[in-house]
Amino acid sequence: MSxxxxxxxxxxxxAVRSMYRRLGRHAELIDTPRPLERGDRLILxxxxxxxxxxxxxxxRGFCAWLVEAAAAGHGILGICLGMQLxxxxxxxxxxxxxxxxxxxxxxxxxxxxxxRIPHMGWNxxxxxxxxxxxxxxxxxxxxxxxxxxFAVPFTDDNFVWARTRYGGDFxxxxxxxxxxGVQFHPEKSHRFGMALLERFASLELVA
Numbered sequence: 355m356s357x358x359x360x361x362x363x364x365x366x367x368x369a370v371r372s373m374y375r376r377l378g379r380h381a382e383l384i385d386t387p388r389p390l391e392r393g394d395r396l397i398l399x400x401x402x403x404x405x406x407x408x409x410x411x412x413x414r415g416f417c418a419w420l421v422e423a424a425a426a427g428h429g430i431l432g433i434c435l436g437m438q439l440x441x442x443x444x445x446x447x448x449x450x451x452x453x454x455x456x457x458x459x460x461x462x463x464x465x466x467x468x469x470r471i472p473h474m475g476w477n478x479x480x481x482x483x484x485x486x487x488x489x490x491x492x493x494x495x496x497x498x499x500x501x502x503x504f505a506v507p508f509t510d511d512n513f514v515w516a517r518t519r520y521g522g523d524f525x526x527x528x529x530x531x532x533x534x535g536v537q538f539h540p541e542k543s544h545r546f547g548m549a550l551l552e553r554f555a556s557l558e559l560v561a
Contacts, residue, residue, distance in 0.1 A: 355393035357381040357555055362410040365399025365436060369541040370551075377552050387419035393559055394428055396420070399541070400435025404459065404504070405447030407435045417452060424454050429532045429557050431487075434502060437528065437535025446504050454533045455513050457506045457525070465521030472503040473520045479527065479538065485515040487534060487553045488527050496546050498526070498538035505537050532559055 357374060361367045361383045374381035381397070398420070400407045411417055424430055432440045441451045444459035451459075462471050476497050484490040500518070508514060508523035516527035518537070526537045534554075540547030 358384045359397045361385045364407045364410045373541045397431045398436035399433040404444040405449045408449035432535035440535045455530050469521040474501045479516050481516045499542040500538045
């Protein structure tokens, strides 16, 4: 089993790799698609604007590759913008997303609390459904580091795994089968992020 971190120049790939090194695991950076073996899992980190990220993964040939990898049963984890790119699209831009999760990304709103946008800093992530990366059995309060202006709105759809409040509720973790995404940065979230990345690496994938 290999862990591949997709490097298209849009994410904190070094930080993800460093976190796995601390866990005693090897994560390999890749900037072009490659053949995959059973059990391999893929991480798509991302920061920045939706259209720029969509163009970057398309230019490197990763769009079709990721869709095929999902169909083949490989575990895929999108981080921040990477999570948004797993969705159908975003009101931030006009390019389509990968469509692996049936969600649309929207701008965060200040809400009655008139919070500042972007949302930057630590916040609580509350699991609303059991999932491989944020199990409901974990009763301790979990805090992760965020930096974003857009998010998937919180709904009761089955693909929404966790929520966070900032002005209003948004989906901070989503997933469909073995394709999953988190709006926060586990690679910047110390012990909580390490635990999540270890769970992803230890997934028992269904072929």
